[in-house]
Amino acid sequence: MKPGLPVSDTLYGAMMERNPRFDGILYVGIVSTGIVCYPSCRSRLPRRHNIRVFTSMRAALEAGFRPCKRCRPDSPAGQPPDAELVRKAETFIRDNFSAPMTLDSMARALNVSPYHLQRVFKRATLQSPAQRLREIRLMKARELLAEGRATVGEVAARAGFHSPSYFAARFQEAFGMTPSAFREKED
Ligand SMILES: [Zn+2]
Structure with missing residues (x-):
């Protein structure tokens, strides 16, 4: 058995969801491949019994794991400034x-x-x-509404909101009025 801790339910759950919340905090060594990954790695989910958990990259390397080429858990230096x-x-x-x-x-x-x-x-x-993404989408939506040619539904879609009701709620939250009210005011 290689060193490292067994995987907890919480961590394995995060791995299944590709949730990044443990990235940089915990490192998962995969015994069957000899690779160490961030928990959110997009590669195929390893079988649970093959996983050994480390709290530092160094400990994983010392235990003989090699860093994954996909999620690159070892290379802050290789990342852009x-x-x-x-x-x-x-x-x-x-x-x-x-x-x-x-x-x-x-x-x-x-x-x-x-x-x-x-x-x-x-x-x-x-x-x-x-x-930031949501802010840019809302600014774009406001611009499109002010132009006044597209329907509210079309504006939502063009600004990247997949649901008109979600769009309306976020718009109201940001600008204090519904998209339709905003459009009427602009006309
Ligand atoms: Zn990986």
Whole structure:
């Protein structure tokens, strides 16, 4: 048996969901492949009994695991400088806001871990990437509503909101009126 701790229900649950909340805190060594990953790694979920948990990357390496090439748990040095990452993330969000987007998909596109993206972006902008995405979508929606040509449903879709009712609620929250009320005011 290799060193490291067995996986807890909570951690295994996060791994199943590809949830990044333990990334950078816990490292999962996979005995069958000899690879160590961030818990949110997109690679195929390992069988539970094959997982050994480490609290540092160094401990995993000392136990003989090799870092995963996909989630790259070993390479803060290989990651772009923070300012560059923030700029790239902002550009990516602006270019793609109308498409479905999650923290995971942004991180994949930017070739960093979701944990790293969330932390660096928030430290620099005081907003999470998801908050920034929503803000850009709302600004775009307001612009489209002011132009006055598309229906509220079309505006929601073009701004990247998959549900008109969710869009209406977020719009009201941000601007203090419903999209329809805003449109009437602009007319
Ligand atoms: Zn991995």
